[in-house]
Amino acid sequence: MKAARPKTRFVCQECGYQGVRWSGRCPECAQWNSLREEVDRDLSPIQQRSVAGGTPEAVPIGSIVQTQEFRLQAGIEELNRVLGGGVVPGSVILIGGDPGIGKTTLLLQTLASLGTSEQARLYVSGEESPQQIKMRSDRLGIHSPNLYVVAATSLEEIFKVAEQVNPGIMVVDSIQTVFTQELTSAPGSVSQVQEVGCRLMWYAKRTNIPVFIIGHVTKEGVIAGPRLLEHIVDTVLYFEGDKGQSYRILRAVKNRFGPTNEIGVFEMKDEGLMEVANPSEMFLTGRIGHSAGSVVVSSVEGSRPLLVELQALVAETSYPMSKRMAKGVEVNRVSLLLAVMEKRLGLHFTGYDVYVNVVGGLRIDEPTVDVGIVCAVLSSFRELALNPRLVVMGEVGLGGEVRPVQHAELRIREAMKLGFTRCVVPEPNLEQCKPVPGIEVVGIREIGDIWETVVSHSS
Numbered sequence: 001m002k003a004a005r006p007k008t009r010f011v012c013q014e015c016g017y018q019g020v021r022w023s024g025r026c027p028e029c030a031q032w033n034s035l036r037e038e039v040d041r042d043l044s045p046i047q048q049r050s051v052a053g054g055t056p057e058a059v060p061i062g063s064i065v066q067t068q069e070f071r072l073q074a075g076i077e078e079l080n081r082v083l084g085g086g087v088v089p090g091s092v093i094l095i096g097g098d099p100g101i102g103k104t105t106l107l108l109q110t111l112a113s114l115g116t117s118e119q120a121r122l123y124v125s126g127e128e129s130p131q132q133i134k135m136r137s138d139r140l141g142i143h144s145p146n147l148y149v150v151a152a153t154s155l156e157e158i159f160k161v162a163e164q165v166n167p168g169i170m171v172v173d174s175i176q177t178v179f180t181q182e183l184t185s186a187p188g189s190v191s192q193v194q195e196v197g198c199r200l201m202w203y204a205k206r207t208n209i210p211v212f213i214i215g216h217v218t219k220e221g222v223i224a225g226p227r228l229l230e231h232i233v234d235t236v237l238y239f240e241g242d243k244g245q246s247y248r249i250l251r252a253v254k255n256r257f258g259p260t261n262e263i264g265v266f267e268m269k270d271e272g273l274m275e276v277a278n279p280s281e282m283f284l285t286g287r288i289g290h291s292a293g294s295v296v297v298s299s300v301e302g303s304r305p306l307l308v309e310l311q312a313l314v315a316e317t318s319y320p321m322s323k324r325m326a327k328g329v330e331v332n333r334v335s336l337l338l339a340v341m342e343k344r345l346g347l348h349f350t351g352y353d354v355y356v357n358v359v360g361g362l363r364i365d366e367p368t369v370d371v372g373i374v375c376a377v378l379s380s381f382r383e384l385a386l387n388p389r390l391v392v393m394g395e396v397g398l399g400g401e402v403r404p405v406q407h408a409e410l411r412i413r414e415a416m417k418l419g420f421t422r423c424v425v426p427e428p429n430l431e432q433c434k435p436v437p438g439i440e441v442v443g444i445r446e447i448g449d450i451w452e453t454v455v456s457h458s459s
Contacts, residue, residue, distance in 0.1 A: 044049025084258015096223040097239030119168030184436030262302030293380030297372030298411040305414040312376035328358025344400035370396035
């Protein structure tokens with residue numbers, strides 16, 4: 001009797017689309033050559049365990065006994081801040097970032113400081129040998145006798161090692177290299193990443209052991225693999241920064257046990273990642289005060305106010321199409337503000353290239369830096385330097401109005417601590433904030449006030 005041919009399907013490695021036949025371009029995400037053939041299964045191991053375990057019992061929410069929240073404290077306070085106060089036992093934490101940004105370094109330092117000294121810690125490496133990990137740990141000064149390293153890519157073998165070591169915390173580097181033998185697709189495929197992620201989550205919840213997972217990122221800067229991976233984990237962290245600079249930013253974009261958009265700031269040195277106690281002072285290091293096109297803006301990341309330098313360069317061009325480039329802020333936001341300035345202030349940027357940059361490699365997504373962009377562009381356009389002890393904040397609307405910002409008093413106090421003497425805020429915030437001694441706070445209602453209040457005053 002001839003054996004039945006196994007069923008196959010074609011799965012997009014970018015978005016997870018499934019089809020019965022191959023196509024050169026995915027019909028969902030429009031990516032070319034992203035469909036890969038995989039053997040279909042009738043029932044996944046996760047589903048088999050669910051069926052074998054029977055139907056779960058529903059209980060009234062009032063009868064559920066709430067246990068006291070307990071978190072493992074890492075010796076890295078910036079990591080504790082981003083995680084919301086520490087690592088929750090049984091949680092699954094996914095860390096993504098560009099190659100060479102410092103993900104392995106951060107987790108090796110975390111393993112050396114997390115938990116009690118008697119607890120075993122397991123580092124699973126699918127990309128480096130134990131000798132290579134040892135070289136890195138020697139450079140970082142990590143000599144913990146309870147830190148175990150294993151080079152493995154089979155998920156079944158990893159679970160066997162974990163059963164022998166019985167670790168208090170485990171790191172998997174990276175999930176794109178790990179595969180389960182129950183699937184025939186290659187490591188890193190959508191099916192493998194999805195299945196391995198689900199089984200690691202199941203292992204963490206069953207054993208109450210926190211699991212850190214390192215994930216590769218795509219050229220767009222998002223974690224490679226299906227979006228389901230980010231949904232099933234408890235926390236998603238992104239390690240950001242320019243490899244040409246020594247500063248790194250750890251940002252939480254999802255956290256079931258703490259706030260999102262919280263950041264931790266580190267400095268990469270020869271001995272590893274060092275915490276930055278005062279990020280605002282770090283971002284303003286090396287600033288030239290009396291320079292046209294430079295202004296200090298205030299941004300709040302999570303619960304932390306940050307002061308960063310924002311620069312603009314407006315230069316004439318002989319090309320018919322002028323450039324609009326931005327680093328650290330959304331370029332479409334810059335184009336929108338230029339249109340508002342042309343309409344409300346009567347300026348003309350045709351024939352001028354406009355470049356905007358946030359110094360230090362930080363990316364700011366909140367619109368409270370709109371007034372800063374307008375000030376920097378005006379300063380460069382008129383070749384007038386602004387007051388070096390000035391901080392600005394505010395969101396600009398399409399009508400040219402300056403809208404209020406949140407946490408205005410917190411931002412003003414941070415500016416006062418760093419020695420700034422003048423702060424420009426939206427007028428509604430001026431009415432709400434209490435006077436802060438040591439700093440002059442000025443309110444503006446529309447962008448037309450910026451010229452008189454900021455630029456002309458500075459000149």
